[in-house]
Each structure stands twice: as C-alpha cells, then as structure tokens.
Amino acid sequence: MTFGKGSHLHLIDGSAFIFRAYHALPPLTRKTDGLPVGAVAGFCNMLWKYLEEARGDEAPTHAAVVFDHSARTFRNEIYKDYKANRPDPPEDLRPQFPLTREATRAFNVACLEVEDFEADDIIAALACQARNAGGRVTIVSSDKDLMQLVGDGVEMLDPMKDKRIGREEVREKFGVYPEKVTDVQALAGDSIDNVPGAPGIGIKTAAQLIEEYGDLETLLARAGEIKQPKRRQTLIDHAENIRVSKRLVTLDCDSAPVDMTLESLELREPDPAKLLDFLAEMQFRTLANRVAQRFDAAPPKIEEPLPAPAAGATAATPAPELPPIDPAGYVTIRDTEALAPWLAAIAQQGEVAIDLQLDRLDELQAELIGIALSPGVGLGAYIPLGHNGGGDGLFGAAAEGQMARAAALAALRPMLEDAAVLKLGHDIKRDAKFLAREGIRLAPAGDVMLLSYALAGGAHGHGLDELAGLHLNHTRAPLKDLLGSGKSAVTFAALAPETAARPAAEEAEIVWRLWQRLRPQLPASRVTTVYETLERPLIPVLAQMESRGITIEPQQLSRMSGEFGQKLAGIEDEIYGIAGERFNIGSPKQLGEILFGKLGFAQGRKAGKSGALSTAVDVLEDLAAEGHVLPGRVLDWRAVSKLKATYTDALQTYVNPDTGRVHTSYAIAGASTGRLASTEPNLQNIPIRTEEGRRIREAFVAPEGRRIVSLDYSQIELRILAHVADIPALKQAFREGIDIHAMTASQMFGVPVERMDPETRRRAKAINFGVIYGISSFGLARNLRIPRAEAQAFIDTYFQRFPEIRDYMERTVEEAKRQGFVTTLFGRRIYVPGIESKGPAQAGARRQAINAPIQGAAADIIRRAMIRMPEAIAGLPAEMLLQVHDELVFEADEAAVEPLIERARAVMAGAAEPAVKLSVPLVVEGGAGRSWAAAH
Incomplete structure (x- = not known):
C-alpha cells in the first residue's frame, strides 16, 4: 500500500508504554521459571487495547512501535552529562525489554530502534517523512519533548487521558506554538534529562522572553537590553549552555537513519497462531482468551497458575478435571494488610470472580454487606463490611472483625477498574450498578449467566444454582439453613462474618468455575459473536439506563x-x-x-x-x-x-x-428470543393501543426544560419476515413505503389499495401479525370474531398469495427438529424444547420455532442499536431511559430534541449492518413531547 494522501501513520512511544506498565501494575512472574513479565503483560494489554479501539477516521493505516535502543546516544557526545541523573532501570525490568520487542512483532506491528538514537529521533524522522508524503501522523505519547513536532498533519495522543494534543494544547503547556517549543526548552532546561538551560528561568518566563524577542538567537544577541539585572546576566553568562541545550532538545527530522520505508509500516492483522503462541509462552491467559475470541480461534492451553492464597488458605492442586468444591480454602479478610496478597494474586491471575452481598434487590438503595472474591479452584475470600451482629440492621451494633467500608472500596478500586483484570460474575450488571454509586467503573466484566444464555437460550434456566447443577454437578446448601425460616428467620447481615464467609465465597468460586467451563464452549458452538456483540456490551448500557430512571x-x-x-x-x-x-x-x-x-x-x-x-x-x-x-x-x-x-x-x-424517579430493571437473559424483560416495575406490558395505556404513559414526564423522545421501529418483525422468507411482494412494498396491511388485503381479497375499507385492512393486519406467531385458524377466528372455517379460508388464501412464508415455516420447523434450536440472522441460538413431542405441546413448539428467528432478530437489532447509542449521542444533553419492545425512550433538553432524533434514528435504521444487509429498509418513527404519551 503506497503511503500518501489518506494514509494515517501512528507512531507509538514503546518505551513510555513499558515504563507506564511497569510502574502501574504489581509485579508478575511467569509461573514456570519465575521470569518477571509484569511490564510485558501491561505493554501487551495496552497495545492490544489501543489497536482494537482505534476506529473511524482515527484508525491507523500504518503503524510502528518505537523504542530507545540504549541509554547512551549521540547527545552524550554533545554534552557528556546528558541524562546522567537518570537511575538505571530496575533489575526486574531489564529482562523484559527484549520481550516487549517480541510482543510487538507478535502483534505484527513494525518494531523500530536505532543504535545511538532515541525513540524521539526515530519518531521525528518518520513523522516528517509521512507529513511530506501527504499523510497524517498521530504520535501516541504524552512526552513533552515530542510536542515540537505537532503541526500540519501531525498531532499527538495522550493514551492515558485519551486526549488529543494539537497546536493549541502545545501553546497551553509551553506558552508558545510548537515551532518555538525548543527555544523555550533550551532556556528552561530539564532536570530529569540533565539539560542545563539557564538557571532560574522556568517555562513561563522562557515563553514570555521568546514571545517578546521572537526566537532564541535574537534573545541571546539582545540579552544586554534586558532591564532585570539578574535575568540579563544569567542569559549572558550561560549563553553557550543555552545553545547546547537547544541542540539537545531539538529533534532533527534528518538525523536518525531509518532504513524502513513508510510502505513497510502498513498495519496488518496479526497472525493469530503466532500471537497466541507468544501469549501462551508468557502465560497471559486473559489476553490470550480475548485474542482467541477476536479471531474465533481456540484459546491456547496454558499451565494453570493458581494464585498464592492468603494466610490460612489452602490452594487446590491443578488437575485436568476440577476437584469438588471444598470450602477449606475460604478465608475471611478483615483488614487491608490481609487483602493485599489477594489483590497481588488477582493481578497475576488476570481474572477474578466477584460477588457483592447487598441487603436488598434494589441496587440503588441497597447497603453493602460484604464482598466475595475467588481467583481460582479452592480459593475464596470474604470481606465483611456491614454485618450488624444480629441487630435489626438499623439500630443494631456493627459486628466485630469487619473492614471499614471506605477502606475496603479504596483498596479494591484499582483492581475493579483495572482493564487488565477480568471481573467475572453472575448477572454482574447488578454489581456494576451498585459500584457505580460509589464512583467505581467495573471494567472489564464477564458474565456466566450471559455465557449460558448465549450457549443455551431457551434450553433451560440460567440461575446460578441451576448452572452449578448442570455444569459442575454441585448443589449449594439452602441459605435458609443458615437464615432460618418464618418468624425466626434472620437477614444475611445478621450472620456473623465468619459464618457468612462460606456461602458468599462459595458463590464466587462457582462463578469462577462456570467461567472456565462455559467460556471455551463459545467458539465450538459458534456463538462467540453473540456473547461479545449482543450480550456483554449491553451490561453497562442497561446499568446506566436503570440508574437514570424516568x-x-x-x-x-x-x-x-x-x-x-x-x-x-x-x-x-x-x-x-x-x-x-x-x-x-x-x-x-x-x-x-x-x-x-x-x-x-x-x-x-x-x-x-x-x-x-x-x-x-x-x-x-x-x-x-x-x-x-x-x-x-x-x-x-x-x-x-x-x-x-x-x-x-x-x-x-x-x-x-x-x-x-422510577428505576425499572432489565433482565438480559429473560426471554429465549433475546427480548428484554422489565421488572420492578414492569414497563413492557403497558397497553400500547388502548386509551387507558395512553393515559398511563401521560404520567411519565420530563422535567422542566426537557422533553421525552420516543423512537420506534415500524413493523420490524414483518420486515424481517419479508427478508428471511424472501417474499418479493412484501419486500417491494416495504421499499416503496406502501401500506403493508392494505397491500396484503389487496393481494388476498382483490380490493384495490386506494379503495381499501378499514375492516378489510384490519383483517389483513390480524393475519399479517398472526402468521408471524404461527396462529391457528382457531386463534384467528377468535381474534376476528368469525367462524373457524372462514378463518381457515383466510389463512389458506394468505399462503397461496405468499407461498414463500409456508416454505419458510416448514424449513424452520425442520431445522428446529434436526438441531433442537433455530438461529437468528445474527447467530443467536434459540432452543425449542418439545419440538419432537406430540399433541398440543408440539403445536406450541412449532409456533415458537417459526416465530423465534423473527422476534429474535428484531431483539438483536434493537440490542445492537442500544449498544451503539451512547457513543452516537455523546455530547448531546440527552440520555436513553427505557427500552420497550421495539421502542427506545430518551430524555433530552428541548434544544437537543431534533439532533437526538436525527442521530438515534440513523443508529436504529442501520443497526443490522454490517453484520447483516437486510433486503428491506428499517423505518424508525420518532416523536417528542413533555410526556411519553405525547412523544409516542
């Protein structure tokens, strides 16, 4: 690929990545030989995250990771004490330098370093070449020394703050634009790099002098004119050091000999086998799993590194088959000193199961009783925080031997927010909502309930106890054995901390084991994409919606x-x-x-x-x-x-x-088809078409100065039916915007569309929607209040006019019988129990098999829209509040209503793509008003 206009080169400061990873993460050693790999792990996670998240206009076409070759460079010939104050790298970091180069090559990204030159010099040379060739450059670094390169076609990105650095940001930092940065640096010097500069002159004063005199040489030539005696003498006495400093800080685009062409830096996908081999060699299990699922490859086999348990805990011996659950290794953590080794072990493991014990189901009003952690087989820790010693929870005294809530959350926060540690849970949205109240963003998260749902939606329930029985052959002791029943029952908070530790830690370990058991099944079942694009990303979206309320x-x-x-x-x-x-x-x-x-x-x-x-x-x-x-x-x-x-x-x-406000809760794994279920309160079942339902919606309102905005898919399930059954007449009608029910009536009853009477259209509408649900003549007769024979005649006529629908129905039922499940356009599996049974049960299963791919695809599409929506409406004073069937409900400032409708409609209309290109358009109707009724 020729480098030129339209090309975008990203130059990543590899040395900065390494040191940031080393100092930000706890020490980590490879289990097999004790090799330090903590900085390598952080480097790999940062590089993977950066490459995966660069999207749209900011995505690189070309990229290179640039490293310092050694501590000594040509600048030491100019000034022998250059960087003399810098300490040697830590002993455990030195062996990791070559491994980061290996990692870069494993990611299939160009890896550059040149003897006698710093990474900054190589970046400068390549940036100038790329700019001169007509391309764009993004320097991924926060290093102030690189800011002199910012200008036309060249910008910087601080990856930690996700902040773009252009000319104005450089001026904000140095007081001058990029072309004069080296003049300011030469005057101010740099104690870290041992650049001498002019004693007593800092960045602010240096910028004022350069702005006043134009440039460094003019300033030094006219130094005698400066009125302040001390500053005048400093510039005169240290003029030579200042000029040397200018040479030290200047990046010369022509100085570094780079023997790679810009074309050779073209960014290519990594070879999955090569990358996974490297990650397996490093024993980076979590990242290896992410890479494997990204490329739909089998995760590599990595020797199981069990974390070192805290004092008193007994680690289980790794085995091909996990041993039975044994609570002997569970401990109660009562202070931050005891928690520290667990956090270190979790950082090393890269994943941990968590379970918050709350005193009620409503996360927005709940109090935290305790937190359970499990990073492996036989390992479980419980941190008691809110046990009341048997009191009533309001006036009862706190039980002894508990951590202070604030101290515990402060100690756990870095781990909970660490992108390198995968947090596992069962219905982890609940934990995420509570932690958000504390200002903690739980990321990233894995959910065993959603794993099970992606693998076996409709086959069985996805509650923790049911999954433990199905996959682990484990049955938990009923909690009522501890809490009692009837009038003598106590709350979980009333249990002594050591008593509560066992069931809480057991729950966390069950989650950890289920993850190990279920996660590898995704690729084989071809539902990795379902979990990664339809289930997991929905967790934070729903958590925010539920927390906002209406x-x-x-x-x-x-x-x-x-x-x-x-x-x-x-x-x-x-x-x-x-x-x-x-x-x-x-x-x-x-x-x-x-x-x-x-x-x-x-x-x-x-x-x-x-x-x-x-x-x-x-x-x-x-x-x-x-x-x-x-x-x-x-x-x-x-x-x-x-x-x-x-x-x-x-x-x-x-x-x-x-x-x-009212805060409903959405069950992601409720209906087998992927439709969300709303509970506490249920807002899904408010009647849509009745006067009473409209009046109830009038009670849902926006605050003063805001509006409720509603966007609703028009006849989405009929559109999907037209696509999946490939019905030319319906597809053409949808493309031309024809009244689909009038068109159906015209096809069936021979009445011209322009002379369609309401009753005939109503009958066609009942049949259109009834067919989707596999309606029988008996059911249609009931709906239309007509004899059953007449209803059957309607259905027969319908299939004569649209034979593709019958073909689809028979094909889908056969698929369900052959596989036990049907599949949506987006790969969701929906199991259909009873499809091989006889009598009424089979009839019900048949109807379910016919409808599930259609209703499921509609549910998948609105999920995809919801997942994309926060980014699409970012920057608008607007929030997504509710999802009701095929409708999304927002609240927005009055001035933001029109742009919100425009952006949201575009997201919803294009939500199927690029995964599926529908042969009919998705039409989205929008409205706004002070109430939900007025907007709908």
Missing part, C-alpha cells in the same frame, strides 16, 4: 386510580346484575360456577390438577365471541383491574426517594 407524576396516577376504581365498580354492578348474584369475580372457581353451573355455558377445558373448569382469557374470549355478554364484561373487569393494580396504584410505590 420521572412520573404520582398525582396523575392517583387520579387515574380513582377513576379506574369507579369504572370497576360500574362493571361489577353489571356483572352481578347479569349473574343474578354477587360473587368474587377474581376467583376462577366462583366465576366457573357462575358460567358453567348457574348459566350453563358450554364447558371448556379443565385448569391444571384442580379439576376446575378453566376461565382463562382464551376461554372467555371464545364465549364472548359466541355472543355471551358476561364473559366479555369479565374480560373488561380484568383489564381495568390489572391496569389499576399493576400501574396506577403500584407505580407510585416505585419512586426512589433519593432520585424522585
């Missing part, structure tokens, strides 16, 4: 509760009048006696093991379709009762007293 107006909900109460009373009077007596309408048994006993309606199926006749929704709908009034009024009563109990009454109790 404002409601309790007074409006109270008024609605009163109105619903009056409406219920009226419906109840009607029901009692029709039944001829009063009874408990909410009792299925009493309702059944009225319907099938007193009134003699046709009896349906029995409900469960009780033998009582069912009064489920579908039964009442069938009776209402036959013209019976009472079942219809009971359905109305149930709908209003649910709205009152679930929303207008209950929502008011969910207002957080600290934030004044």
